[in-house]
Amino acid sequence: MTTERLLRIAVPNKGALADAASQMLRAAGYRQRTDTKDLTLIDTDHGVEFYYLRPRDIAIYIGRGHLDIGITGRDMLLDSAADATEVMALGFGGSRFRFAAVNGSSLTLEDLRGKRIASSYTGLLQSYLDEKGIEAELVGLDGAVESAIRLGVADVVADVVDTGTTLRRAGLEMFGDPICESEAVLIQRNGGGGLPPVAEALKTRLHSVLVAQNYMMLDYNVHTDDLEATTALAPGVEGPTVSALSKEGWSAVRVLVPRKGAHMLMDRLHDAGARGILLTELAACRL
Ligand SMILES: Nc1ncnc2c1ncn2[C@@H]1O[C@H](COP(=O)(O)OP(=O)(O)OP(=O)(O)O)[C@@H](O)[C@H]1O
Numbered sequence: 470m471t472t473e474r475l476l477r478i479a480v481p482n483k484g485a486l487a488d489a490a491s492q493m494l495r496a497a498g499y500r501q502r503t504d505t506k507d508l509t510l511i512d513t514d515h516g517v518e519f520y521y522l523r524p525r526d527i528a529i530y531i532g533r534g535h536l537d538i539g540i541t542g543r544d545m546l547l548d549s550a551a552d553a554t555e556v557m558a559l560g561f562g563g564s565r566f567r568f569a570a571v572n573g574s575s576l577t578l579e580d581l582r583g584k585r586i587a588s589s590y591t592g593l594l595q596s597y598l599d600e601k602g603i604e605a606e607l608v609g610l611d612g613a614v615e616s617a618i619r620l621g622v623a624d625v626v627a628d629v630v631d632t633g634t635t636l637r638r639a640g641l642e643m644f645g646d647p648i649c650e651s652e653a654v655l656i657q658r659n660g661g662g663g664l665p666p667v668a669e670a671l672k673t674r675l676h677s678v679l680v681a682q683n684y685m686m687l688d689y690n691v692h693t694d695d696l697e698a699t700t701a702l703a704p705g706v707e708g709p710t711v712s713a714l715s716k717e718g719w720s721a722v723r724v725l726v727p728r729k730g731a732h733m734l735m736d737r738l739h740d741a742g743a744r745g746i747l748l749t750e751l752a753a754c755r756l
Pocket residue numbers: 483484485486524525541542543544545562563564612629630631632651652
């Protein structure tokens with residue numbers, strides 16, 4: 470009998486992605502560590518082993534073939550230039566990578582020529598500048614990049630922006646187009662061969678969590694005369710489930726609807742004759 474090896478999965482151990490990554494894996498049915506000092510966790514039921522690592526290092530481990538699959542930020546994957554590729558966007562940890570300078574400087578991309586630009590993402594930054602044909606001096610810093618201008622080490626910064634609070638507090642303004650639109654992504658080695666079969670189960674389960682987050686279940690009752698109109702408004706994925714109600718001439722309808730616009734849809738269904746409309750959360754979902 471052959472025993473399949475465990476699938477080695479990298480998960481951010483700290484920072485902006487760590488909690489949400491573990492939560493998503495839990496929602497997909499996997500065990501997750503309960504003590505943040507644990508470096509690994511084996512889930513034998515699912516044939517997987519989790520390694521909790523710095524998000525910046527995850528693409529390196531995967532690109533060099535020491536781990537199979539993992540969660541990191543798209544910006545970090547691109548910055549690393551590792552031999553790894555994005556498999557699935559995971560819908561959390563959204564941020565933009567932007568240029569910023571002192572308030573009122575009103576710089577443009579062209580003004581970057583010959584400037585000193587501080588960043589923790591010099592790989593990503595250099596590729597962008599090369600693509601735009603701009604030569605500048607890059608100053609690599611580990612973090613808290615927003616202070617680099619005030620401290621005189623750089624003229625401009627390129628950094629991760631979420632709410633923009635950190636930039637505002639540092640008296641900086643963004644300029645130019647976003648260098649990268651990032652979010653948490655599932656990554657694997659380029660080529661992707663040789664993974665244990667449970668890798669496919671992981672992708673399916675994560676996808677099912679995304680669907681469950683993006684869709685809701687809608688139930689309503691409707692008179693048969695209005696059924697065509699209401700099902701046209703909410704056709705579902707493969708068509709709604711329609712069952713007979715004990716009340717003569719009425720049907721019960723159950724249908725999956727996108728979360729976005731669900732309340733607007735309830736109003737329109739009501740106008741079209743639907744009654745007793747219920748909107749409920751999905752815990753998980755396989756389409
Ligand atoms: N405030 C934020 N909101 C959303 N995403 C963020 C935020 N800060 C960072 N990220 C994203 O999370 C990922 C990991 O960044 P994070 O800040 O956790 O790592 P780090 O800077 O290496 O570590 P740390 O900040 O803990 O020293 C990156 O893809 C980044 O774009």
